[in-house]
Structure formats: structure tokens, C-alpha cells
Amino acid sequence: MADGTVFRGITPLSPSKDVEKTIQFYFDVLGFKPNGYGGVIRGDVEILFYQTNDQKLAEWTSFRIHVQGVEQLYETYQSAGVVHPNGKLSMKPWGNLEFAIIDLDGVCITFFEKRE
Template sequence: MSANKPPLLGNITPIIPAGGNMEKAIAFYEKQLGFTKIHQEGNPIRMAIVKRDSAEIILQQNDDRHLAESTTFLIQVDGIAELYEEFLAQDGGIIHPNGKLESKPWGMKEFKIVDPAGVCITFYELERSNN
């Protein structure tokens, strides 16, 4: 590595509380959000990794509802309108009532879902500048 080359950060993989029922959490991420389980640990399952495209999430058994409801993260998307329609078509109930698809003043088009444990996930796409 060159001494003049600055460090480059890559993808982030959050570890999130998945509630007390890991099977239910994994099923939600697979069936509702289109992720695939790529790893799991424990019998019963204590931890699982789910992935969709470049987005990877580590689900950790933890039924502290307060912790889950205080956890939020964003996933960048190319094709936000199509993803929103995908989620509406299968179960529009996963879209947060205050998180419908809309453009925000900070230059993002976004929508929110809440998983069964209470974790809020914002899917967003950067909007093109008119400059």
C-alpha cells in the first residue's frame, strides 16, 4: 500500500437486535425484504447473517425491545421506487406509516420499514442534482 494513498472505507455491516425468535426474524428478512441467510450460529440460532446484493446485516438474538426500537440504520439503493413497489406488492404493511416514499430536503428519496423486533431501516437513493 502506498504511503500517499488515503484509507478507503467500504461497506458497513450492522449487528442488530433481532428479538427473541430468530426463526421469525430470519423469515422476515428473507420473505419480506428479499435477503438470503448466508450464515447462522447456535442451536437454537443465536446469530445469523443475511445478505441482499451488497447489503449485509448480522441478526443477533436479543429480545430487549427498547434496544431494538432505538436501533436504526440506512441502506443505499439504486432503484428506490422499484424497491418500494416490490415491498408494497407483497405486504404494504411493512412500510412505516410515517415512512412512505418521498423526497427529502437533504437530497435523498427514502422510505422506512420497521422489522418485527422494532428496528427501523431507511432505504434511500441520492437524488440527482440539477446543477
């Protein structure tokens, strides 16, 4: 459907056992800045958090963030010890170079760069 609408991004809602602690982790370890209303922002990416004690929600939540400079980001996060053991930087058959982390609450985040 070509109606002239331009999509600019998406803001995921991510579960958290302790929103303030999660925001601090994203700030200290992942390089995001607090947005002042329950989330974080880095570049054009914003993530909002909601309080929950349901661990399964976090473990079943994942999202992907498209970045430029994925190799540098990987090195930074590898040094911080947050890269998931099964999520090391690799080229995927669909043309993305990507890696994954698990945040404090168990949410899986994949960072990727298109390499077609």
C-alpha cells in the same frame, strides 16, 4: 485524513427476539438471503442479528441502506405491507428519495437513493 484507506461498507448488528424468525422475514418479505451465520445479505449489504429480549434495543435501533431503484423497491415493499405509515416514499431536503419500514422486532430501516 487521507491515508489511502477505502471504506467498502458496514455490517450492522441488529437486535432480534428470535433470530431464525427474523432471518425468515428478511428472506420472505424483504428479499435478502440467509448468510449462513446469523444474518442476511442482499447485494453488498449484510445485516447480522443478535438475540435479545430487550424490546427497547430494537425500538431504538435504526439504520439506512443506500440502494439504486428505490421507487421499485418501495412498490415491492408497499405491496408486501411493510412500509411504515410515517415512512412513505418522499424527497428529502438533503437530496435523497427515501422511505422507511419497521422489521418484525421494531427496528427502523430507511432505504434511500441519492437524487442530487
